[in-house]
Amino acid sequence: MAKLKLHHWILIAMGLGAAVGLPLNWAAERGHIDAGFVRDVAAVANEVGGLFLRLLQMLVVPLIVSSLITGVTGMGNLKELGRLGRRTLSFYLLTSFVAILTGLFFVNLFQPGVGVDLGLLEAGAAGEKLPEVAVSGGGDVLSVLWEQIRSMIPKNPIQAAASGDMLPLIFFSVLLGVFISAVEHAGDPDAPGKRNAGTVMREFFASLFEIMMRMTLWVITLAPFGVFGFMLFAAAGRGFSAFEALGMYALTVASALGFHAFITLPLILWFFTRRSPKKFAQAMAPALLTAFSTASSNGTLPLTMQCVEKRAGVSQKTSSFVLPLGATINMDGTALYEAVAVLFIAQVYGLDLSLGQQAIVAFTALLASVGAAGIPHAGTVMMVVVLSAVGLPTTAVGLILAVDRILDMCRTTVNVWSDSVATVIMDAAQTPEPPAA
DSSP states (O other), X not given: OOOOOHHHHHXXXXXXXXXXXXXXXXXXXXXXXXXXXXXXXXXXXXXXXXXXXXXXXXXXXXXXXXXXXXXXXXXXXXXXXXXXXXXXXXXXXXXXXXXXXXXXXXXXXXXXXXXXXXXXXXXXXXXXXXXXXXXXXXXXXXXXXXXXXXXXXXXXXXXXXXXXXXXXXXXXXXXXXXXXXXXXXXXXXXXXXXXOHHHHHHHHHHHHHHHHHHHHHHHHTTHHHHHHHHHHHHHHHTTTGGGTTTHHHHHHXXXXXXXXXXXXXXXXXXXXXXXXXXXXXXXXXXXXXXXXXXXXXXXXXXXXXXXXXXXXXXXXXXXXXXXXXXXXXOOHHHHHHHHHHHHHHHHHTTOOOOXXXXXXXXXXXXXXXXXXXXXXXXXXXXXXXXXXXXXXXGGGGGGGGGGHHHHHHHHHHHHHHHHHHHHHHHHHHOOOOOOOO
16 A cells, blocks of 8 residues: 555544544534533644644744745845845735735625624624734724834844744845855955855855755654644634634635635646646645644745645745745735625625725735734734724624634635745746856
């Protein structure tokens, strides 16, 4: 019998987690077993999954720093880096905006909030814990845009790394890579061919990156255990009851995410690379399944890089730059989700947002998705900004928290899938510099 591959084990773990968790949830809801026991089982499962996620998160900062610096120094010249950077940012902004438009189309088509009993939603949200930022947060579009620009520059890169603040850490790593490359290429006119400080630093970060990838290979062998824990937690802790009042909303989000993931992104992938979306999805299966179970694009980043390079054959020079950037600023699923959620809340409150107001939602969701950390529930927290932009109460976030965990798993998978597609396209677009005359 053929040896099972990693993504097969992950699928088995997901199935087992659901198979154990859903009956427990069903029995607890009907009083056949103690609900407290089921909550304890879910809590233990969440801790098991959390241990795996912490192992992945342990790798993120050194992996991002070493991969970005290695990628920048491996470009050869700043012109090539600038070209890749412009293409990558343009692609990320374009696909995120297309995702938002998809979400707006589906929410206007399905009208999931029309006729929904607000009192029923409020009763269902009574036991939900609101994110603290969601109660007090907010800000207009210009404030959000300025804060995004301002937050890119770290006052202390070490502190940014310690707190997991990825956007300033990326900015510093790219800048450091640029100057390492500049020092290396400047050389020493008095000692041509001598290894200078730039060469030493480039070799150091290249070695660190190789070690981090080797460590990643070891950590991902534990993925089935972590996935089992998270799926058991989701199934036992929520089951299907959370969808009673929010079923149409969840269906709208899932349909829009599915359209973007199964139609839009595969078409873009095929158009630019003529590569089979099905085969590429199979190569990315371990990363996508892990993203689904952990709901953390940053935590999945080590596995995403490993799949893109080792299973999909993308060059390390491209992936080491594009993927860390994407895990921080490219949130197609999050942007789509925020747009749908805000219009759903507006429909529940009986507000008919005009096209102009929906355009504000789209633009603000795009900005908010860039600032959303690649951690569970980050999109829910950032939704406060979008709600504030159209004058909706920020506390309304609590109305949709009952199904947020499941939808968070779905949108995180879309985020990682979009990052992966972008990496392949950027790699295909990389052409060698013509030889000097």
